[in-house]
Amino acid sequence: MLYFDHCASTPPHEDVIQTIAEVMRIHYANPSSIHQAGADAGNLIERARGLVAKLFRTKPEEWIFTSGGTESNNLAILGAARQYAGRGKHLITTMIEHASVYETFQQLEREGFTVTYLPVDEFGSVSAEAVEAALTDETILVSIMHVNNEVGSVQPIADIGRLLADRPKTLFHIDAVQSIGKLPIDIAGWGIDLLSGSAHKVRGPKGVGILYMKSGLKLHPIVYGGEQERSMRPGTSNTPSIVASAKAFRIAIEEAEARCSQWRMLRSRLIGHLDGIQELVLNGSAETDSAPHIVHFSYPGMKPEVIVHALEQRGFVVSTKSACSSKDDKPSRVIQAISDDSRRAASGIRISFGSEHTEQHIDQLAQAVRDTVAELKPLERRN
């Protein structure tokens, strides 16, 4: 079986698994306890925090550990909006955000905030001009994903950051879940106030998210019950997974540059193959301005679940849309925003790869897609 669903989750690194097992066995004490065993566990968490901070050229006290990307996004957005509601009640995001951002903004609308959902172009990118046009004196938060999780489009974070540089009242949140370890991130240079990441997208364990919050910021907590993570994220800290996550982030970021060129090569090879299959439409950009590890296409007239299952029978794991919303059978909100074509939005397939893949794997996958399309062609729906 070849696994092409790295955007949903990645195979954990062997060293990550070993670290979790060792730390779990030795450092089981509660890291908040005052005895030495607790302090030892607590020190490991602080070392992990220090490592994460260093990877992003930030300060350790600017990071908190959460239960995952979804919680990081929720805490950043709900926390910032509720904390700074007194400064204004307008928020800006895009139409192509992950559900953990998009639905959080919908919740804030129910709480009385006004939200602008920016549209994207045909390649799935929002423009800095659109952000500029949407800004008002009331805007307290702009939240934009770095890399879109369905089509891999890259958003102009640096440009938007520059735009917000002289607006201290407007916080800038980045959902970097799909970009960490894939593309360079410059937190200070881009003027980022809040940034979310997730360990299991970079071959770390599930259940660990990271959230950057610039010095001096406060977030209204969304969970109550303890002083862990400066009271902003109470609950017993998950020592083994946090330590292993720091390791996973380190490996991913250190190797990103080398991996990235490998992925770009694989991506353009796969797009070359798929180009020859006339039933398929590529979503997003074919060029190198896209994320290096994602290829997304639609087969208008075909239910994407059918393609997923047909490819699975041939030994290839791919996905429809975001795993977080793949169980509903509504058309993809993201593809709809890009293409304004409900047939395309209802038939998307995402292929995302990792460092274990080779050119040969890509060729095999392309052949399987070709065979699957040929097999399913007679069953196409015309409307």
Place this chain on the structure above:
Amino acid sequence: MSSNIYDMVLLRLGSEITIKGKNRARFEKVLADQVRRALRPFSDAVVKRTYGRLYVELNGHPYEDIANALRDVFGLVSFSPVKRADVDLESIQETALAVFQANKQRKDTFKVTVKRGWKQFPHDSLEMNHLVASHVLRATPELKVDIRNPQVDLRVDIQQGGAYIYCDVEKGAGGFPYGENGKGLLLLSGGIDSPVAGWLGMRKGLKLEAVHFHSYPFTSEQAKEKVITLAKRLLHYTDGKFKLHLVPFTDIQTSFAQSGQERLIITLMRRAMLRITEKIAVRESATAIVTGDSLGQVASQTLGSMNVIGKVASLPILRPLVMMDKVDIIQLSERIGTYETSILPYEDCCTLFVPKSPATNPNLEIVEATEAGIDNLEAMIEEAVKNTVTVVLRPEEAAKPARESEEDRWF
């Protein structure tokens, strides 16, 4: 980012105003060494003296990173990011405009100050002022020249090999180069104040060591760890070595607690601490004691208390925070990076056995009588000095205490 346009950083020394003659040359050499130390992580940066000034050549390192490191160097009054231009009019004009536009501050008014160090350059400085200013004005017509009180002073320094252009002036830490004014011992508790007092002492050129008193098991291992963390942070501001003296204080403190003079216990403790510190100071050839006292902040910091407590020491007691307000102290502790550690909730021995209403105006005679009533006090003080453990912190160790090496594989 725009800050990457720069080639070098011009450093300004306090000595230019206050120190003359032989001392000044030494001062500059020491400062250059400190800057080199601070910039060690930036392998391509070079510290140089050119045309009588101290410069850092960036050689590709982002200016912001270098500036962050420079902000912590004592003795540096201010610094400016500089761009080099070829010595021809057009190149100077263009570079001046680029430097001016890279300046992010609000600017409605400016002036140009040209210095022509290389007299063969065809335009004199007065002419150059106009030629550069008019070029900048053409690109930014809303701007006005104000010779007397400009928001931005765009400076052009023309030398034979190149023209050096800058307009940003960033404030440095000020003070004296580390260690230029003798050695002091800091009473380091674990609270917010003492690390700030230590930093202010170092900023004024004191070579610093710290003394910490612990009363295990009344205080915890974590309290000690916390002080080590603070000391490691202070290490960052030193010349690469920081001594921390850990004094066992349990016996002395418990004997005071049983002395029947509950309201005087803080006075007694502070006096014992000073006695011990002075003995360590003599051993370490230090000639001052630095404390975080701030007038009136707590019972031991009233004038009456300071008087009775200070009587036991013959070395000068430096109290850098004595006239500062708490909010300002907190602000400084945030700036120097000790605040987050200082507010960790582990009890240190200064807060142990603290009575509900400690004496704010202790009576010297009663204090001395109480001390005389503790028959082995002098012996306990000698014992404490003898059993003091001295930890020498260095940058490598700061990053990696012994037991962490076996944990390295997890990270």
